[in-house]
Amino acid sequence: MPRIYTLICILVLLYPSSSHAQLTITYPQNRSIFQRDNTNKAFVYIGGNYAGCMDRFEARFIPRVDGQGLATEWTTIQDAPQGGIISGKLEVTGGWYTLEVRGIRNETVQAISTVDRVGVGEVFLVAGQSNATGGDGIPTGPRASDDRVNSVDFQNIINGAIPTYSSTRLPCVDFVHMEESTKSAPFGNYAWYWGAFGDSIVKNQNVPVLIFNSGWTATGAFNWKQSIDTSATTLSAYGYEFPKGLPFGHLRLAINNYIAQQGCRAVLWMQGETDNFVNRSREDYRNDLREVIQASRDLSGKSKLAWVVARTSRFPVESVPRNWQPVIDAQNDIIGLPTPVSGFALSDVFSGPETDSYFGPQYRFDNIHFSGEGLLKIAQLWGNSLTPSFFSTESTPYLATPPPSVTVTCGGANTVSLNAPSGWTVYQWVDGSCNTILNANQQWVTGAGTYRLKVKDSFNNVVFSPTVVVPELSELLVNSQSNSPITSNSDIRLTASSGDACSYLWSGPQGFSSTLASPTIPIASTENAGQYQVTVTDTYGCQAQSSVNISVIEQLQSAKSGNWASPDTWTCNCIPTLGTDVILYNGHTVIIDGANVSAKSLQFNGGSLQFSNNGNLATNISN
Numbered sequence: 001m002p003r004i005y006t007l008i009c010i011l012v013l014l015y016p017s018s019s020h021a022q023l024t025i026t027y028p029q030n031r032s033i034f035q036r037d038n039t040n041k042a043f044v045y046i047g048g049n050y051a052g053c054m055d056r057f058e059a060r061f062i063p064r065v066d067g068q069g070l071a072t073e074w075t076t077i078q079d080a081p082q083g084g085i086i087s088g089k090l091e092v093t094g095g096w097y098t099l100e101v102r103g104i105r106n107e108t109v110q111a112i113s114t115v116d117r118v119g120v121g122e123v124f125l126v127a128g129q130s131n132a133t134g135g136d137g138i139p140t141g142p143r144a145s146d147d148r149v150n151s152v153d154f155q156n157i158i159n160g161a162i163p164t165y166s167s168t169r170l171p172c173v174d175f176v177h178m179e180e181s182t183k184s185a186p187f188g189n190y191a192w193y194w195g196a197f198g199d200s201i202v203k204n205q206n207v208p209v210l211i212f213n214s215g216w217t218a219t220g221a222f223n224w225k226q227s228i229d230t231s232a233t234t235l236s237a238y239g240y241e242f243p244k245g246l247p248f249g250h251l252r253l254a255i256n257n258y259i260a261q262q263g264c265r266a267v268l269w270m271q272g273e274t275d276n277f278v279n280r281s282r283e284d285y286r287n288d289l290r291e292v293i294q295a296s297r298d299l300s301g302k303s304k305l306a307w308v309v310a311r312t313s314r315f316p317v318e319s320v321p322r323n324w325q326p327v328i329d330a331q332n333d334i335i336g337l338p339t340p341v342s343g344f345a346l347s348d349v350f351s352g353p354e355t356d357s358y359f360g361p362q363y364r365f366d367n368i369h370f371s372g373e374g375l376l377k378i379a380q381l382w383g384n385s386l387t388p389s390f391f392s393t394e395s396t397p398y399l400a401t402p403p404p405s406v407t408v409t410c411g412g413a414n415t416v417s418l419n420a421p422s423g424w425t426v427y428q429w430v431d432g433s434c435n436t437i438l439n440a441n442q443q444w445v446t447g448a449g450t451y452r453l454k455v456k457d458s459f460n461n462v463v464f465s466p467t468v469v470v471p472e473l474s475e476l477l478v479n480s481q482s483n484s485p486i487t488s489n490s491d492i493r494l495t496a497s498s499g500d501a502c503s504y505l506w507s508g509p510q511g512f513s514s515t516l517a518s519p520t521i522p523i524a525s526t527e528n529a530g531q532y533q534v535t536v537t538d539t540y541g542c543q544a545q546s547s548v549n550i551s552v553i554e555q556l557q558s559a560k561s562g563n564w565a566s567p568d569t570w571t572c573n574c575i576p577t578l579g580t581d582v583i584l585y586n587g588h589t590v591i592i593d594g595a596n597v598s599a600k601s602l603q604f605n606g607g608s609l610q611f612s613n614n615g616n617l618a619t620n621i622s623n
Contacts, residue, residue, distance in 0.1 A: 023050045023103050023111035025086070027403060027466035031150050031175035033119035033210035034400045035263025038392055040094040040207075042120045042263070045402050046077055046101060047466025048086040048113065053502035053539055054103040055079075057086055061097040064117065068148075068206065069095015074102070083408030083416070084539050085468065094120045094207040096148045119148060121207030122391075123264045126184070126194065126215055127224075127251050128271035130369060131312065131355075131378075133215030135189035139365070141375035143191055144178040148208035149198030151176060152258065155183035156250065165230045165245025170257055172434040172464075178211065185258060187250045188213030193375040193382075200383030205391060212258050214250035216242075220274035221288040224248045228295045237278045248292065255300045260461040263400040265391070266306035267296065268352065268382065272331065273315040273368065276324035286330035286344060293334070293346055301459040306395040308385065309335055310352035314359060314368075321367045323356040350390060353381030404455050404465045410542035411445040414473040418444045418451065420465075426456035434464065448472045476500055476544040478536045485551035485572050488600075489579025492521040492550055494532055501536035501544075508532035508550075525579065526552045554600075555581040558588040558607055564597050564617075578618070584609060592617055 027047035028034070036042045046059055057078045063069035070093040077088025086101065099115040126132050134140055153176045156168055163169075168186075176182060178195045188194075198209040216223075218236050226234035230245035251267070275285050289309070297305045313327040332338070336345035355378060359367065363374030370378050387394075404421050411417040420427050420442045429439040430452050438444075438451065453465035478498040486492060495518045496504055506514040509530040512521065521528055529552040535545050553572050562569035564576070569590060575597075576582045582599040584590055586606025592615035599619040602609070609617070 023113040025113045035123045049469040059101045119208030123210045126213040130217035132270035134192040140190040141193040144195035152185040154185040164243040165249030169435045184213035193379040196379035216247040225288040272313040272327040276313045276315040282326035304396045308352045312355040314356040424455040428454040478544045480546035482548045487577045487580040489577040496534040498536045557583045561589045
């Protein structure tokens, strides 16, 4: 029992304030995954809020399971933080981690915050029709068995209706493990076979996977092309009129929003059945898909955004299932198979699985849609098509855009100024919904609340800052005191106190300066007399000032009879030192009782001096 008690005491001493909510990490969010580069690394940006005063912040990444990443040591990510804002980054190897951040003050850990799951790995965006996303009552596939397969659970259907591209408002992201029912944003229906696909990538690459899905049932390549214009409508081969700017708009929304913030390895295209149904020619399909791919790059500024195109076309025509070679040929043309042809092939387009040979009830329950064993087979085919060289050298991943670093400074009158960095086209300060715009300026003076900065570049790519929490603010106050008056050759002792101050700066005569809250000036003389001012600064940069006047006395007189060592014996209410001349006035008897005292000189003006208990006085006595 004594050993256990000792250990508990040590932990408390090491982490004295960890039980207090002084530090909160808001970025990255739990289960967020960032695209790695081809050397298996990525910078993970870290943001959050803190209360009180900190000297620096340190962070480390710890693999959740041995072998699923490389741990980092405690590393300083921010020195001299201000404004209650944490902002830093660490380079991390591909893996699945717990993130820990700690705040340090005076070389003591003040608070620790943890994000349970953070990944550096692979990010994919799915596009196509029903065999890319399921839906319409088609049974889904299994959940991902590995904890490292994740998505964002959102489908762009509001109150039963699908909004147009221009009217879509994506909510704040919430990363989740891919369960059977997970609707992978922005328009996925459920896991389909992408949970199993994610498992295969995790197994092969040993990194976590994040999957988005913009697929839409019954769409043809011509629907995707025709809806590149955000004001255009397109009619499906089955008579459905898509909302303006869709289905392509969901792909665009995903690239401009989710991919901008998380990065991306590739778009996975699984489509061709509808174009079989309407007998599209090789040339038409090729032109349509080329334009869709090019638009995805042009409208995001990602000129080398990788696409992986499945060769798929099988569909019943007049109740007879068939493959459609013109579509397959067009898909191969864009990939560059068997050899690239100028004007046909696009760069950075790779071959996905060939799916038309998998049919029959073993794979497709209705001769169209994969089901049961078929879903697992397609997941395997997709996983196998992404070879080790695809990840290491062939494709060029786009990494996450760093979140804008907000600074918070004093705004005056219990407010703060929120300041956004330059270089963005649009600035919007939003609330917790990520859509309600509170202010549209680069700088905004505001009071208490919870905010995020939403910025856009010239391509309409959207990136959010970590959450900024501004507490209720009160006026910064400071109280200053001293031991004035003092006698010459004594020490000046200054004291300042302020409940919210993070720093102190004293100034005074003879060029005096100190950053201590309670500095001392030893062996002071009259040259040190005068006004001393202290300026205190809180974490937001707000300041308050206070001053004291210091009197340094070279000559003092007795005020009454009494003990030499008692301040009330003297007119200054202080005690003589080697730097003071002392006068004893008529009728005053001063006693030196068992003490060693001193004076520069001693003058008797009718007074007297007595010694008792071996008291001593160091001075030259004159009459």
